[in-house]
Amino acid sequence: MPQRILDVAERLIQTRGFNGFSYADVSAAVGITKASLHYHFPSKGDLGLSLIRRYQHSFGDALDSLSASGRDTRAMLRGYVELYGSVLRKNRMCLCGMLAAEQSTLPVPMQRALRAFFDSNERWLVGVLEAGQRTGALRLRGSARDDARLLVAALEGALLVARSYDDAGRFEAAAARILDAIEAVDGRPGSARRAREPGRPSVT
Amino acid sequence: MPQRILDVAERLIQTRGFNGFSYADVSAAVGITKASLHYHFPSKGDLGLSLIRRYQHSFGDALDSLSASGRDTRAMLRGYVELYGSVLRKNRMCLCGMLAAEQSTLPVPMQRALRAFFDSNERWLVGVLEAGQRTGALRLRGSARDDARLLVAALEGALLVARSYDDAGRFEAAAARILDAIEAVDGRPGSARRAREPGRPSVT
DNA sequence: GTCTATAGGTGGATAGAC
DNA sequence: GTCTATCCACCTATAGAC
Numbered sequence A, B: 001m002p003q004r005i006l007d008v009a010e011r012l013i014q015t016r017g018f019n020g021f022s023y024a025d026v027s028a029a030v031g032i033t034k035a036s037l038h039y040h041f042p043s044k045g046d047l048g049l050s051l052i053r054r055y056q057h058s059f060g061d062a063l064d065s066l067s068a069s070g071r072d073t074r075a076m077l078r079g080y081v082e083l084y085g086s087v088l089r090k091n092r093m094c095l096c097g098m099l100a101a102e103q104s105t106l107p108v109p110m111q112r113a114l115r116a117f118f119d120s121n122e123r124w125l126v127g128v129l130e131a132g133q134r135t136g137a138l139r140l141r142g143s144a145r146d147d148a149r150l151l152v153a154a155l156e157g158a159l160l161v162a163r164s165y166d167d168a169g170r171f172e173a174a175a176a177r178i179l180d181a182i183e184a185v186d187g188r189p190g191s192a193r194r195a196r197e198p199g200r201p202s203v204t
Numbered sequence C: 001g002t003c004t005a006t007a008g009g010t011g012g013a014t015a016g017a018c
Numbered sequence D: 001g002t003c004t005a006t007c008c009a010c011c012t013a014t015a016g017a018c
Helices: A002-016 A023-030 A034-040 A044-068 A073-088 A095-105 A108-135 A144-165 A168-183 B002-016 B023-030 B034-040 B044-067 B073-088 B095-101 B108-135 B144-165 B168-183
Strands: none
Touching: A002 A023, A002 A034, A002 A044, A002 A095, A023 A034, A044 A073, A044 A095, A044 A108, A073 A108, A073 A144, A073 A168, A095 A108, A095 A144, A095 B002, A095 B095, A095 B144, A108 A144, A108 B144, A144 A168, A144 B095, A144 B108, A144 B144, A144 B168, A168 B144, A168 B168, B002 B023, B002 B034, B002 B044, B002 B095, B023 B034, B044 B073, B044 B095, B044 B108, B073 B108, B073 B144, B073 B168, B095 B108, B095 B144, B108 B144, B144 B168
């Protein structure tokens, strides 16, 4: 039952924001009363915190299996981008991107968990980028850390804007272009092809 | 008086979101009652719509003076980035970026105005990028439209994330890196220097 | 675990006096 | 234009029975 509650609340936050949904909304969708919701998650902040943690774990699991897949650097980066793409295709915003917008209205524990999510994304990306640089697959222009941060920011922003237009193409184009910029090896541009591979691991 | 109301409401939305502020908040900050607020803006949607329109005009004016300034292409792009930087330094999110996150909870007229804002930004950027391409200042890898969209998305996302960390440096680094990627002329990277010019036009 | 009932507060919005 | 007073729907949260 806690999982069903989390599923519904997650969808509501990703589409409407933390201040745009209520226990009544969850109650109606799950089919139990508001009071029962409070049994599982005493306060809205508790619910939000559980949600961020679950999201980070599920994202982290997807990144782990990418790391373990033996793909090369560029394929892993495309896999990372595809995690965001799968979110957009459900007409949702990234949970943590949405919460980042509402940051100042959130309980402090949620604010901390939010940063932890972005930190772990950055760590994974830095690892991939530095490995790519060692093997010669990539020649970065700046620091791996700055490239990782730019990629996260660009993907969050691309989700944000694409959703306003209900246009996944906007996201795909921006994602392809930013990957190209990061992957570019000096004079030789990275592959200009649109990242188009089926069957990537998906995250809710 | 309408202007003071708009100023306060704008700040509240840029920091807390459309669903994170109330007429009571505006009332307390402006010093008139909620009922008087309703005289100027009958519904919250009316207030929000006026806000987007004012924001777009003020942004548009800043872009017009950039266009009229005789600066070269790269300086105009840095000026565009600086518009977002000035927002972050007030610890705010872009008004329209914030509203884009809450998009699905907004009245339809606000949703339309939101897209109009992004459209006009894109038009201005496409003009600048294509002019730069004609003069040879830029050699774009893809279409000017896609680069314009990527720049907007990356800046919105950089604001979103940087605000979670209360760290303007994150925004500056991402902005410098994305400009570099767009400005890169084949083998020769764009200027790697941090965009650091004082006295840019500012937007609220 | 789930329910009914309800507390105590805040939301956006209106009526009507001044 | 601004006020007081008020409406009522909705909010988060709790008490206590089953």
